[in-house]
Amino acid sequence: MTLESSNPTSSRSPKMDANGERDVLTRLRTDIISSVFEPETRLKFADMKTRYNVGIGTLREALSQLSSEGFVTVEVGKGFRVAPVSAEELIEITDHFITLEKRALREAIEHGGEDWETNIVAVHHRLSLIEGLPWERRMERHSEWVERHREFHESLVAACKGKWLFRLRSLMFDQLDRYRFVTKRAPDGLGGKKSEEHCEIMNATVARDADLACELIEKHIRDTSDRAIRLL
Amino acid sequence: MTLESSNPTSSRSPKMDANGERDVLTRLRTDIISSVFEPETRLKFADMKTRYNVGIGTLREALSQLSSEGFVTVEVGKGFRVAPVSAEELIEITDHFITLEKRALREAIEHGGEDWETNIVAVHHRLSLIEGLPWERRMERHSEWVERHREFHESLVAACKGKWLFRLRSLMFDQLDRYRFVTKRAPDGLGGKKSEEHCEIMNATVARDADLACELIEKHIRDTSDRAIRLL
DNA sequence: AATACGATTATTTTCGAAAATATAGGAAAT
DNA sequence: ATTTCCTATATTTTCGAAAATAATCGTATT
Numbered sequence: 464m465t466l467e468s469s470n471p472t473s474s475r476s477p478k479m480d481a482n483g484e485r486d487v488l489t490r491l492r493t494d495i496i497s498s499v500f501e502p503e504t505r506l507k508f509a510d511m512k513t514r515y516n517v518g519i520g521t522l523r524e525a526l527s528q529l530s531s532e533g534f535v536t537v538e539v540g541k542g543f544r545v546a547p548v549s550a551e552e553l554i555e556i557t558d559h560f561i562t563l564e565k566r567a568l569r570e571a572i573e574h575g576g577e578d579w580e581t582n583i584v585a586v587h588h589r590l591s592l593i594e595g596l597p598w599e600r601r602m603e604r605h606s607e608w609v610e611r612h613r614e615f616h617e618s619l620v621a622a623c624k625g626k627w628l629f630r631l632r633s634l635m636f637d638q639l640d641r642y643r644f645v646t647k648r649a650p651d652g653l654g655g656k657k658s659e660e661h662c663e664i665m666n667a668t669v670a671r672d673a674d675l676a677c678e679l680i681e682k683h684i685r686d687t688s689d690r691a692i693r694l695l
Numbered sequence: 696m697t698l699e700s701s702n703p704t705s706s707r708s709p710k711m712d713a714n715g716e717r718d719v720l721t722r723l724r725t726d727i728i729s730s731v732f733e734p735e736t737r738l739k740f741a742d743m744k745t746r747y748n749v750g751i752g753t754l755r756e757a758l759s760q761l762s763s764e765g766f767v768t769v770e771v772g773k774g775f776r777v778a779p780v781s782a783e784e785l786i787e788i789t790d791h792f793i794t795l796e797k798r799a800l801r802e803a804i805e806h807g808g809e810d811w812e813t814n815i816v817a818v819h820h821r822l823s824l825i826e827g828l829p830w831e832r833r834m835e836r837h838s839e840w841v842e843r844h845r846e847f848h849e850s851l852v853a854a855c856k857g858k859w860l861f862r863l864r865s866l867m868f869d870q871l872d873r874y875r876f877v878t879k880r881a882p883d884g885l886g887g888k889k890s891e892e893h894c895e896i897m898n899a900t901v902a903r904d905a906d907l908a909c910e911l912i913e914k915h916i917r918d919t920s921d922r923a924i925r926l927l
Numbered sequence: 928a929a930t931a932c933g934a935t936t937a938t939t940t941t942c943g944a945a946a947a948t949a950t951a952g953g954a955a956a957t
Numbered sequence: 958a959t960t961t962c963c964t965a966t967a968t969t970t971t972c973g974a975a976a977a978t979a980a981t982c983g984t985a986t987t
Binding site: 520523524527528530531532533552555556559625626627628630631635638 | 752755756759760762763764765784787788791857858859860862863867870
Binding site: 773 | 970973978
């Protein structure tokens with residue numbers, strides 16, 4: 464069995480269309496997360512149609528799903544907008560995410576098997592390849608880093624029993640990602656620190672030290688969120 | 696200011712279409728919650744189109760939203776199905792809901808004003824009008840009871856600060872509702888007990904006794920869920 | 928019998944035209 | 958100048974036809 468096939472079912476399947484392009488739902492979500500559209504921006508069908516090269520119906524479907532996920536707001540008869548952001552909301556999302564992530568992590572540590580462990584190490588390695596790069600290179604591949612970072616955190620909790628626990632924590636993670644993005648530009652010099660933290664989290668998790676892993680991950684998330692709050 | 700206009704913004708707006716009919720998303724969700732379709736049933740567009748008298752695109756939009764909410768599953772190229780149910784999932788949903796509802800209730804008790812209080816009393820009264828009926832009458836108006844019961848629980852936490860807290864707890868409430876429905880037929884004789892519990896919960900909440908209110912509501916939810924688990 | 932293949936049917940998915948609705952602009956009335 | 962009403966424009970929303978895909982069934986081959 465290859466590592467690839469042992470991958471836990473991901474919350475977001477790749478969903479490539481016939482041409483090998485990511486589908487419009489995924490692309491739109493990525494664009495909102497990475498602030499291609501400012502908060503409150505109207506998402507007109509005419510524009511979106513040309514931008515993503517899909518029909519109106521397909522767009523509506525994607526947009527209404529994103530409204531369920533909280534990325535866009537909808538006012539009947541007046542279309543869709545990118546959801547607003549606020550420091551207050553970031554604080555709340557951070558809080559929920561930490562609670563859920565810690566619960567999920569404990570469950571995963573309790574139930575995870577060898578495949579789960581192995582996957583964590585593999586995914587972490589891919590992440591570290593980018594995090595080890597000098598600042599400029601890292602920035603070039605930022606969108607890739609975002610994806611690897613998401614995969615890493617997901618791999619940690621992939622073995623958690625609760626389906627809804629996983630689902631809710633993933634919902635909150637994606638929301639956090641959007642906020643995390645505002646800190647992208649700041650040339651922190653924290654790259655190294657973050658990379659170290661990821662390593663420590665991985666070690667504690669694989670060593671099945673739930674208390675330590677939870678403590679580390681809480682601090683890790685809280686730190687980055689606090690940074691984002693100050694920049695908001 | 697009338698009571699009606701002081702109503703807190705509901706998570707689910709009525710969304711009537713031009714003819715005064717509830718929209719397809721709402722109707723479909725209600726039908727799934729109330730087990731009109733068995734779990735795992737395929738939801739074919741041809742059938743749904745005639746049943747709800749809407750176009751295919753509109754249906755797709757509704758169905759993909761319901762998949763975000765967890766009511767239907769989707770397999771690309773093979774359409775939509777009613778999500779499965781299991782005792783295991785019910786246990787998990789109950790657990791999440793209790794956690795969220797208690798947090799939300801504390802926040803609401805802390806921040807709620809006179810409008811919030813008044814609305815609770817009003818909505819509770821409407822609920823009690825049905826719950827006071829003899830068993831047979833109650834069964835006739837069961838779907839109405841479901842709606843009133845939803846409104847009652849929502850009114851309790853309506854003043855909670857956290858938008859996402861409210862959102863997540865509503866998500867879980869709707870899922871619970873689906874499971875709650877399997878207990879409909881059972882002629883329990885618990886109607887009176889439930890009605891009493893609702894009254895006590897209201898009293899504790901309006902009296903701002905957060906500890907008591909949380910204790911009562913936890914017991915209230917746990918009891919009904921346990922009943923449902925046994926019947927599953 | 929079992930398998931593989933191709934043709935037929937059933938179903939989903941995509942798309943843009945048409946209907947419904949909201950917005951903007953401009954003339955008339957106060 | 959402000960409001961009201963009508964017209965023109967812009968935008969959303971709905972719908973079913975057409976394309977793409979999956980399932981079914983019968984026939985041929987081993």
